[in-house]
Amino acid sequence: MGNHQKRLSVPNSWPVERKEATFTVKADAGPHGENGVPLLIVMRDVLSYVDSRKEARYALNQDAVYVNGDAVSDESRPIGMFDILTFPSRDEFYRVFPGVGGRLALTEIDEESASSRLGKITSKRQVNGGEFQLTLHDGTNIQLEDASDYSVNDSLVIDNDEKDVVAHFEYGEGALVTAVDGQHAGEIGEVEEILVTPGSGRNSVTVSTETPSASPEAGEPGEDREFETVEEYVVTIDENFVGDEE
Known part of the structure; x- marks a missing residue:
């Protein structure tokens, strides 16, 4: 290669x-x-x-x-x-x-903000010995004795020195998320509705946000609007990330 x-x-x-x-x-x-x-x-x-x-x-x-x-x-x-x-x-x-x-x-x-990083949980399973393994979006694996508070699509903040979990953001309706892929990548808003697709299809999510800039399609700046995207394209964040983007 x-x-x-x-x-x-x-x-x-x-x-x-x-x-x-x-x-x-x-x-x-x-x-x-x-x-x-x-x-x-x-x-x-x-x-x-x-x-x-x-x-x-x-x-x-x-x-x-x-x-x-x-x-x-x-x-x-x-x-x-x-x-x-x-x-x-x-x-x-x-x-x-x-x-x-x-x-x-x-x-x-x-x-201070650089002392930890965000990771989206993409997999959760029990491993030998009874511990639970959480896999993050970048392939990082974290093993915990008790992972009952954590679910797939939740986000964790990991300390860069100790590699410990220092914060947990739950995914669900009302959660603050950012789209990381697709047509709406980079947009931030709150989850309005999670649309579960039966079978093996991908779930989708409706997100409410404000129009960032004026355009005939999007509306005036600051105007409330909604967009729909694939569930795997959104990551739960907190207000600190909104501050970074601003």
Whole structure:
């Protein structure tokens, strides 16, 4: 397998211009699956901190970049939704957040906010020994003796140092969510209704929100409206994320 990826075929979440060149860097296997964006693209194309792979490797060898509290040495390490990027020498902290159209964007945050990260529970099962294993959207596994308070589609806040659960946001009607994929990616609102599809079909969810900008289709700014999307496209958040986006 080569180290390059054609720009025209990259996932929609990658923040790259498809027609600037034929190829871009390829992400290694790791968190976030095929939607994970190589760290090199973030450092070079988004933040303009380096001009080349060589410069990125040098910076990473100096422990200049931390992802979710851990120093990173691989410039192809996939970066994805809700990851926390820390640049100690610059005293800069970023949260990876879904932007309009599903492209991943960086939201600058303070040091306290960078001490933990959000994860959506995508799987819950009992493992050998009687403990329960929760799997998050990025593939992280957490084992707990008692997981009765947690359900699939809930969100957890994980401390980056101790890897402990420090907050829990329940998914359900009235929950604050953000769409992370699909036509409404990047929009934030409250769950109005969860539409359960019988059988193996995907559930959908109706979300109420405010129109962010004027357009003939969307209405005037601040106007209440609703949108419907696939349940797996929404993630439960709290008001702190709304503040970050503003």
